[in-house]
Amino acid sequence: MKNVNQFREMKVLVLGLAKSGYAATKLLHSLGAEVTVNDASPEEGNKEASALRLEGIQVICGGHPKGILDEGFELIVKNPGIPYSNSVVVDAVQKGIPVWTEIELTSRISEAPIIAITGSNGKTTTTTLLYHMLNIGGKHPLIAGNIGTASCTVAEKATEDNFIVLEVSSFQLMGTEAFRPKIAIWTNLYDAHLDYHGTSEAYAVAKSRVTEKQTQEDYFIYNEDQAELRKFAARSLATKVPFSLKGIRSAGISADDEQIYWDGEPYVKRSIIKLPGQHNLENILAATAAAILLNCDKAAIENVLSSFTGVRHRTQFVKELKGRTFYNDSKATNTLATKSALAAFDMPIVLIAGGLDRGHSFEELRLFMNNVKAVVTLGETAGKFAEFATSCGITKIIHADDVNDAVLKAYPLTDVGDIVLLSPACASWDQYPSFEARGDQFIEAVIKLS
Template structure:
């Protein structure tokens, strides 16, 4: 690791001890910092408490945290999801303390060049595809960040010959100051997370911190189908590399006559790409654009694109039972992501939707529901809004359920052979589940229980 003096002998306060906070606290302590930490949950007797104490991290109560903030803390590293109106963050800002997220610290420590990937949707798929391409090319790639692997776990493993691929959320980027990726990727920009940022303008400002420190020697890979991103590419000092799944481009990655191209070179036939959906063609183009910048050969790119079947919880194929196919798209936490899922199938869909009520406008989904959905089963805090959507679409089958197990049973009951049973909530999970992964696993469990129950009844 480089620049260890950024951490050594510093007094650092960690706010939030989830996976990223715990990993950060342990790393900073190992590098010679005095680390204090606080979490709203009681960690007494937990494995996390034991690990922190083993690394001389002082776990503070709320009152102790308020007191320590007044003393010689050098800076705060907060969990990305903790809002800036949190009392301890407000106290820190009043005291002119720097408030970072862990990706800022990782930037200072990393020996490997950083590839930063963000966007409203698609960033997890692009991150995973690119990592797979690099590893097929026998170049060591580490993926981390919002994808669920803490950057503080990865940084100590890196050399200058590796690639450090970070999936980055707006929450993470907001806590940066000097962070600079050699290659920045923005898949798309839509309206999201207004409950956290307050406005679309503030959400976009957070996303664009990815580009804030780039120079002419860096690269910006952007979606040329977005006028907003194309304009940013003209203004950004980094070298712009466009991609498009809709238009033929003069350079960059694009689709031409059902073939995948980079610049003027054909890479492969689009029909050989395994993951479904138009939106995934955009993700493929973004990943290939970065891969070509990194001089990955076509064989490695093709190997990934012909074998990669998707990431867990993102249009994940779960099972086929009695000629019905079940797909888990729990990571579709907003309207746009769910709309992409609905467009990905040419068979009738039994759509399981709903979750945390973020007051998102569902009206844009109406044409898709009319064209692709034969039945709607709504769960969660905002289920009444989805029921109204299904009724407006005049679907023959619309109902609400209290949980995913009931929803899966109902969807199966009203389905027919060759139908798709799709969980794509268009909502966050936090009304009923700690995260979208737990929600997706609950759906998978419900599907497995259903198939087992039906088999038992046949015996």
């Protein structure tokens, strides 16, 4: 960790505990800041609040007291999930108090170069791919951010011999000031989180902060196939490294049906890649480009490409059983993600779909339902999805009580060579506490089948 003195005796308010707030509080306290924590959840059962209080840190739980900023705070570090419409945040902005998220602290203390990965989809897969490439290649990577440990906790222990592979969201990027990754990756841009950002433009601008402070000494890897990302790349001062699925490019990384190319030259054959889907090929190109820029051995990159079958709950290969292959895509909580999963397979699909009803249409999936031979529906949207499937010409439609029941009902609908795909196109909260819990039940049900 860098020797940072700027926080010594600084009055800092950490807004919201959770994982990142707790980590930020511990770090700032160790750096000599005078920290106060304000969390909206009740005091009772809040283990983090109790632990911090034992260290002599002031903790205020149960809401945001009016006038809390009158205590003279010089900095606010907020949980990324707290919106900018929050009264304390609004007040802070009006008073000119900087409002950061925890990744800004990470950038200020880290001795290790940071590789920051963002995007509407694919950032977790890209982060994981790159981490494994660097790990096998002996580059001593550390993984952090949305995918696991809070980044400032990782940065405290990192040295200049490490690389921090950091998954970052638009929520986190909004709270940055000097955040400057050595390599920034922007996988793609689609409308998302508009309830938080308000407009598509605001969401895109938040994402663009991943490259905003980069210089010519840094690298910006971006999706050249998206016009909007080309616009943001044109504004970046970093050295640009585009990736494209539309044939050979003379610069950056690209792919055709046979090969992946680096600066227009064949680099690796696509036939060795295990991870299915065009959307995952984008993730592969982005991760491979970063690994090459970091002088990762080609053998390490090939090792990962030929063995990696997916991040848990993200088009994750689960098992092959009597010629049927099961994939867990529980992370597909919207139609965009399910569309990508359906497009990944040429084989007949028995699709398990449905969940929390947010009033959305499934119409966006219509052009991707051609390979779906049967549907098993579940959750609040079961009836709505059944109607949609019927309109697509699908005649085999069965309702299931939950994911476990869905697996039992899906298997008899299959033939050798078929795919059973859990890709709900809906959030899980009508039946499960998280998409992870939903996906875990799918995996358990498939294992029981065998």
